[in-house]
Amino acid sequence: MAPFNWFNRQHSDQPSAEEETVSSASSPEATAPAVTEPVSEAAPPAVAQDQLAWAKAAYENIRKRKQAEQADASSEPAIESSSEAAESSKDTPDSAPVEVVEPAAIEATEPTVGELDPQLDPQLDPIADVASSQLPFWAKAEADRLERLERLRTEAIAAEPEPSATTESPTAAAEVEPIPDFVLDEAFLWSTEVLAAQGRRPDDVSIEEITWLKRLRQGLDKTRRNLVNQLRAIVGQGPLNQDAVLEIESLLLQADVGIEATDHIIESLQSRLRQEALPPAEAIAYLKQILRDMLDRPLGGSHTLSFVPEKDKLNIWLITGVNGAGKTTTIGKLAHIANKSGYRCLIAAADTFRAAAVQQVKVWGDRSQVEVIANPGKNTDPAAVVFDGIAAAQSRNTELLLVDTAGRLQNKKNLMEELSKIRRIIDKKAPDANVESLLVLDATLGQNGLRQAEVFSEVAKLSGVVLTKLDGTAKGGIALAVVQQLGLPIRFIGAGEGIEDLRPFSSYEFVEALLSG
Ligand SMILES: Nc1nc2c(ncn2[C@@H]2O[C@H](COP(=O)(O)OP(=O)(O)OP(=O)(O)O)[C@@H](O)[C@H]2O)c(=O)[nH]1
Numbered sequence: 001m002a003p004f005n006w007f008n009r010q011h012s013d014q015p016s017a018e019e020e021t022v023s024s025a026s027s028p029e030a031t032a033p034a035v036t037e038p039v040s041e042a043a044p045p046a047v048a049q050d051q052l053a054w055a056k057a058a059y060e061n062i063r064k065r066k067q068a069e070q071a072d073a074s075s076e077p078a079i080e081s082s083s084e085a086a087e088s089s090k091d092t093p094d095s096a097p098v099e100v101v102e103p104a105a106i107e108a109t110e111p112t113v114g115e116l117d118p119q120l121d122p123q124l125d126p127i128a129d130v131a132s133s134q135l136p137f138w139a140k141a142e143a144d145r146l147e148r149l150e151r152l153r154t155e156a157i158a159a160e161p162e163p164s165a166t167t168e169s170p171t172a173a174a175e176v177e178p179i180p181d182f183v184l185d186e187a188f189l190w191s192t193e194v195l196a197a198q199g200r201r202p203d204d205v206s207i208e209e210i211t212w213l214k215r216l217r218q219g220l221d222k223t224r225r226n227l228v229n230q231l232r233a234i235v236g237q238g239p240l241n242q243d244a245v246l247e248i249e250s251l252l253l254q255a256d257v258g259i260e261a262t263d264h265i266i267e268s269l270q271s272r273l274r275q276e277a278l279p280p281a282e283a284i285a286y287l288k289q290i291l292r293d294m295l296d297r298p299l300g301g302s303h304t305l306s307f308v309p310e311k312d313k314l315n316i317w318l319i320t321g322v323n324g325a326g327k328t329t330t331i332g333k334l335a336h337i338a339n340k341s342g343y344r345c346l347i348a349a350a351d352t353f354r355a356a357a358v359q360q361v362k363v364w365g366d367r368s369q370v371e372v373i374a375n376p377g378k379n380t381d382p383a384a385v386v387f388d389g390i391a392a393a394q395s396r397n398t399e400l401l402l403v404d405t406a407g408r409l410q411n412k413k414n415l416m417e418e419l420s421k422i423r424r425i426i427d428k429k430a431p432d433a434n435v436e437s438l439l440v441l442d443a444t445l446g447q448n449g450l451r452q453a454e455v456f457s458e459v460a461k462l463s464g465v466v467l468t469k470l471d472g473t474a475k476g477g478i479a480l481a482v483v484q485q486l487g488l489p490i491r492f493i494g495a496g497e498g499i500e501d502l503r504p505f506s507s508y509e510f511v512e513a514l515l516s517g
Pocket residue numbers: 321322323324325326327328329330357360407468469470471472494495496497501
């Protein structure tokens with residue numbers, strides 16, 4: 001299965017027709033559109049049924065592609081013993097076999113509604129009386145989703161067997177296995193909802209995309225559970241009032257959203273409240289719209305085409321950030337995507353402060369099969385490395401030159417001078433190049449990361465942010481704080497140490513991962 005590629009629509013920042021409507025009517029004053037809310041937010045049964053059909057089609061398409069790949073692979077001579085294969089699969093975490101969980105076992109691991117919402121009345125058993133209209137909207141949505149998931153498992157896994165299976169005994173059909181590397185769980189259903197709500201077709205969805213969305217959602221799991229549980233308790237009390245809004249304010253601050261972004265969100269909510277009381281489902285949908293508008297605002301308020309290097313032209317991306325934020329890893333991931341997307345790419349190892357940093361960049365260059373331009377001497381002038389990198393790029397018609405720069409914050413003045421000198425070299429040596437200056441920010445640092453970003457934004461003429469480590473303990477609110485306080489767009493997010501664990505940022509997917517329980 002092809003990894004993420006800049007030229008296919010394997011990510012969702014391209015607005016679908018529906019989403020375009022949303023973004024053009026996306027001012028907070030507009031009523032939150034139902035069309036882009038995943039069906040789990042108490043959608044009418046017909047939409048839920050469509051969603052189930054979509055999920056089944058996506059699962060079936062992925063399974064057919066997987067089986068075709070396996071058939072191709074089995075027709076090639078075996079090159080690894082099973083132990084070697086197990087060994088090699090350890091190197092690429094994404095391909096590490098994920099347990100194939102039988103539907104019954106999935107039942108056991110699927111958290112019940114009570115587990116999801118500890119503050120909820122444990123007597124509530126939405127599955128038992130799903131028809132009951134007395135249920136709060138979120139409990140009904142939860143029950144709908146669990147019911148859909150159950151049907152998805154039974155219908156999708158027991159779906160029509162492949163033609164090869166029908167020629168064998170009738171029992172063969174019943175033994176049609178689920179996709180070996182793929183768990184058909186609640187996160188799968190959520191991922192298909194997010195992709196379907198953005199106008200994607202079930203036949204163009206890949207395992208990588210679903211895996212990515214599951215990992216993003218998992219990384220924000222703790223924040224989401226806390227936010228959603230408490231939000232539901234607040235909005236479940238009826239129309240939002242001022243006390244409720246103040247409770248939401250403290251929730252946002254706990255999620256690392258920061259004062260400025262929180263104030264903006266609260267003001268938007270209150271201005272809507274002055275117009276009319278918000279029913280619970282609309283309150284959460286409206287809050288999502290506010291967050292999406294904030295995240296898209298640095299892009300001019302509407303969706304933008306993917307942030308991709310211009311073909312047949314020199315693009316120079318300066319990668320800045322403090323040591324440990326994930327700069328080198330991000331350079332390796334970007335080089336990998338560029339290489340797989342058919343760009344001629346080069347890396348310039350201009351973080352010469354530590355010899356180990358140059359060596360580390362070379363390791364990622366090998367992994368992504370992209371050449372690294374470096375000066376072996378000690379304490380080489382970074383600007384000289386950039387000069388050599390540009391010269392090499394120009395002589396080879398390179399399209400993307402990734403420049404690893406110094407990350408030390410110890411001395412802001414030196415850092416400023418070094419980055420300014422690099423920019424002067426670029427402006428002089430490659431005046432026609434498209435230059436981006438991306439700050440790599442460790443999302444787990446929360447507000448501390450924001451202070452780092454402010455320092456860099458003063459010295460490095462930043463044009464965007466890469467948020468890393470969203471698979472870790474990040475609360476996620478830093479994304480809103482960065483766009484609100486620095487006015488910088490988030491261009492990519494990293495959610496893992498593997499070379500595939502970087503995707504273009506999608507405000508829609510991020511907000512769904514943050515707020516869709
Ligand atoms: N879990 C997780 N770890 C990450 C991610 N990105 C980077 N890391 C890890 O964070 C650590 C620092 O990453 P580097 O790329 O070396 O960071 P750097 O900014 O280049 O720092 P220096 O190497 O000191 O210059 C490494 O252990 C990476 O594997 C991510 O998205 N998720």
